[in-house]
Amino acid sequence: MLAYVIRRVFMSIPILFGSTILVFLIVKFSGDPLEGLKLRNPPPPPQTILNEERRLRLDQPLWEQYWLWLKNLVLHGDFGPSVHSNMNIGNELGDRLLVTLRLVLVSVLIALIFAVITGVVSAVKQYSVTDYSFTFLGFLFLAMPSFWFAILLKSAGIAYNQATGTQTFFTIGDKSPFLVDDSAWGNIKDIAGHMVLPTIALGLISYAAWSRFQRAAMLEVLNSDYVRLARAKGLRSRQVLVRHALRTALIPLTTVTALDIAALLGGAVITERVFQWHGLGEFLLTSIAGRDAYAMMGWLLVSAIIVIIFNLIADLMYSVLDPRIRYE
Template sequence: MLQFVLRRIAISALVLWAGSVLLYFLVVNSGDPLDTLRQSQATNREQQMAALTERMNLDEPWYVRYGMWFGGASKCLILACDLGTDRGGSDVNTAIVAAMGSSLRLVTLATVIAIVLGVAMGVLSAIRQYTAFDYTVTFVAFVFFSLPVFWAAVLLKQYGAIEFNNWIADPSVSLVTTLLIAIFFGLFASAITGGDMRRRGLAFGITAIILFAFITIFDSIDWWVQPALGPVLVLLLSAVTMAFFLMLTTGLRDKKVLITGGVTLAVGLVVYFVIQPVLNEPNWWLILGLAVSTVVVGGVLGYFIGGFEKRAAMTVGIGTALSFGFYTFFDKLLTNWGGYLDIAGRPISTIGSGTPNFNGNFYETIWDWSTQLLLPTIVLTIISLASYSRYTRGSMLETLQQDYMRTARSKGVSDRVLNTRHALRNALIPITTIVAFDFANLIGGAVVTESVFGWTGMGALFQAGLKAVDPNPVMAFYLVTGTAAVIMNMLADIAYASLDPRIRR
């Protein structure tokens, strides 16, 4: 395995080097960096041209300039990168570090969400092949797959930023809009529920009525400006999450696992009231410590209550505890939405990667960060969501048709165990390759997304360098994205080995 990884690293390094040579050659020959100064009428035009020529080494052949850049970039191996300066004399190292913080934050979050949702949709679609749910997921996946990035970004900017700011000035939902929302999600629930017409009609009716009731109540109490979940909704949402983890493990057949989930909910409800003063002014270290404590408590409850199903009980306990903690934190976050509106005012900033000199508390700062992260994240997520769902569906269907799956089913293994413990693990092996390439592709797609939403990330750095015929910023972008692609491929190889032990040999 080590020899294989080292060989892959060597090949990837060779490809990175060849790509850098080609890109540098294309950039320096894409235009004249002195063109703007040549058209200038300034009296010191010649001095400016001479200074820029000296700063960018324009009097040297392109391969000599590339050698200078490569010499500085190779120092990254000893963590002493020297990526030179841009045409204005600013340090590219400083610029790329700042840009990486914005772009990688955006791309990483979009990748994680796309993987979780895409794989879940693909698995359920394969298990319920040729049902209404399968057709619905297929339709949504192809719609997302066919959306041009720039068009989706512009639509979200219009309706998710401009129209939202108009609505939040006097937030209210009309009766017609409430009915349309309830009917839409009712139809969606009916499509994913499956079964006969009676069951699907029941799903439609329950979903539509509950959603209509909630929107009406929220509108009457002005929830859109002063939102909160409260202990009842936190408990209800945590119970739904517990049911999900039960479905993935033992179902309802093992009472001790079920009791573990119930005890975890009871403990969480007590902690909800006890921890409120602590959450008034937290920091990230406190949140991290509480999360670790939550995992420990859920695991301990599962270990001592689970009996013979300790592993399943610990999974249910930890999952339920973490969900209760998340909903508790989200409830506190919602209660600070009104304070954020008072500070931010209108229009709420949804363009850019952060509000300069924003002065708010812990939760209000998160809202400022989230409102600007939400829309570009959605754009990048839908780019990958369709691919993950379709590849997972195909891989899952192929795995379910294998002989060992039929053998396990003939031995009496339940469908839940077959799907979660056997089929899913083997079906994920091809997906690891897609994840590796998709992460690098998303960084490239972020160039367009960042441009539409005004993010000062690596996309802006790349575009500025390209327009100015300045190779150093462009090469810094390539260095980061190329290295990310290599690292993700290495992680894919390791994931292969962990998912399929045969590869280790």
């Protein structure tokens, strides 16, 4: 297993290197970072534009820009200069990454738990009222656009707060700017309160698709020969379901979850925008609006790293879920 992990990590290096080239080219050909400065009225002095071009390395050949960016990133952790001279892209990404990761990870965890439970129950009680109810809910959430569902939840939270005269649901920001209880427990409660609605908005969309995958995988496993043999040997239904069927049926869901991480990060951008979170989503939208090339490259590179890590975790989970899988 250790040899497999090391091999997979080394295999991820060329993938990550290729992603840096792709990210660099996409951003560099997306527009001029100094367009806003050049279109100002009255126009800035030519020397100011030349100084900004030199600071942003726009006066150098494309290959040299890429080499300097990659070298400084690998050796010094420097993501490059921002169009805002007072902003450190690395520090900004680090702070916002923590905000977004807690939203994505909690959403994934909740979505997986509900997807597994409802998927298994639907498969065991196939064509029952329960199965049809879960299927209806799954298709309902699948049909909802993530931005519309997030706005709907936010409006419902505001309406409930106004009707009850309380602050039950937090609808703006990832935390309160001023806290009465500034202790560790008070901060945890405040952060958890702000996570309720965004987590539901992001998690339910993923849950809908994952529960369908889990139901289909569970039905296939329950009809397999080795499960019939286990039942014929007299094993208890619960033991057959949990120990023999569920572990194997979780493998397709593991693959789908790893592949959907990129989509979840995209959904987090929309969710953070609706609830005005100061995470990676706001950072990306601000960078695109300001044509901040190195900031956009940093966001895309961080997203690529997250996707690679989750796919590596999924590969490692295969041997845990199914003892028949061995990596030599």
